[in-house]
Amino acid sequence: MLKKYIPLKQQRDVGEIITTYFDFFKQNFKPFLNIFISYNGIFILGFLGVSYVMVTGFVGSLSSNTIGSDSSIYNIYIALGALGFLFLFLLTAILNYSLAAVYIIQYEGNKGKEVVKRKVWEVVKDNLGKIILVSVIMMLMYLVLVVVGVIISFIPLLGTLAYYLMILGFTSWSGLSFMALINDNREVTDAFGEGWKLLKLYFWKCVLSNLIISILLSLLMMVVLIIPGVLISVYAFHSLDSGVDLANSAVANVVWTIALSIVLILYTLNQSMLQFINGILYYSLHEETYNEATRERIDQIGASE
Numbered sequence: 001m002l003k004k005y006i007p008l009k010q011q012r013d014v015g016e017i018i019t020t021y022f023d024f025f026k027q028n029f030k031p032f033l034n035i036f037i038s039y040n041g042i043f044i045l046g047f048l049g050v051s052y053v054m055v056t057g058f059v060g061s062l063s064s065n066t067i068g069s070d071s072s073i074y075n076i077y078i079a080l081g082a083l084g085f086l087f088l089f090l091l092t093a094i095l096n097y098s099l100a101a102v103y104i105i106q107y108e109g110n111k112g113k114e115v116v117k118r119k120v121w122e123v124v125k126d127n128l129g130k131i132i133l134v135s136v137i138m139m140l141m142y143l144v145l146v147v148v149g150v151i152i153s154f155i156p157l158l159g160t161l162a163y164y165l166m167i168l169g170f171t172s173w174s175g176l177s178f179m180a181l182i183n184d185n186r187e188v189t190d191a192f193g194e195g196w197k198l199l200k201l202y203f204w205k206c207v208l209s210n211l212i213i214s215i216l217l218s219l220l221m222m223v224v225l226i227i228p229g230v231l232i233s234v235y236a237f238h239s240l241d242s243g244v245d246l247a248n249s250a251v252a253n254v255v256w257t258i259a260l261s262i263v264l265i266l267y268t269l270n271q272s273m274l275q276f277i278n279g280i281l282y283y284s285l286h287e288e289t290y291n292e293a294t295r296e297r298i299d300q301i302g303a304s305e
């Protein structure tokens with residue numbers, strides 16, 4: 001049993017949603033991290049490989065530019081690394097988006113009892129077809145949104161603000177739709193419809209919640225990266241001061257590879273943490289719209305009397 005069950009099916013304002021998010025985060029980060037590592041092991045190795053290719057390409061390109069040799073082979077390394085990262089990022093985004101959504105659904109369904117890792121994966125596996133379809137549709141819509149954003153960004157200030165507002169709205173819609181897909185076992189179009197309905201009814205609550213959590217998680221990620229960043233900076237400074245050729249140092253390449261891998265892995269974990277806010281939002285907005293939990297509590301009181 002976790003320390004304290006946090007009921008998610010309650011009407012909450014933005015401040016209460018943020019507070020609930022961090023209460024949930026503190027309580028569930030370690031259990032979810034265990035699930036994250038268990039099902040991302042092969043992808044973590046993949047990120048190490050991709051990071052090594054990219055570091056080799058960057059370092060080789062800089063070295064060749066310094067001595068005036070052909071850097072085309074290193075540019076190929078960079079391109080292959082970037083493509084590998086994009087492929088891994090898409091796979092891990094789909095997986096971890098799903099794991100986060102199912103985790104929060106299992107937490108609510110279990111009333112705070114320990115979420116079983118195996119059951120989380122079983123739910124993801126049972127809904128894999130719909131998850132992939134929704135993810136592909138969301139990616140296509142995001143590309144369209146980016147194109148629209150580029151066009152309207154030519155409008156000074158207002159265009160940029162409108163673009164970020166659309167991105168936050170799209171993030172909320174995607175997260176709410178994903179929750180509706182799995183929690184209510186809806187079909188794809190029906191899930192998008194439910195997510196859109198909740199977004200329209202509570203647009204500013206969705207946008208503000210995602211904005212605040214995005215900013216706070218970005219700050220948290222920066223704090224987490226400070227320690228390895230400082231250590232790497234000290235290593236680089238000491239190496240340069242000692243006359244070590246960083247461009248041709250095997251140790252330096254290992255250090256840069258591990259550093260880049262940490263950044264990429266933390267970024268994918270950050271995507272899961274963002275989905276938690278939409279899970280909490282979904283239960284709060286769903287309850288505010290349909291009052292299902294409230295009616296259930298009233299019926300229980302009536303039955304006990």
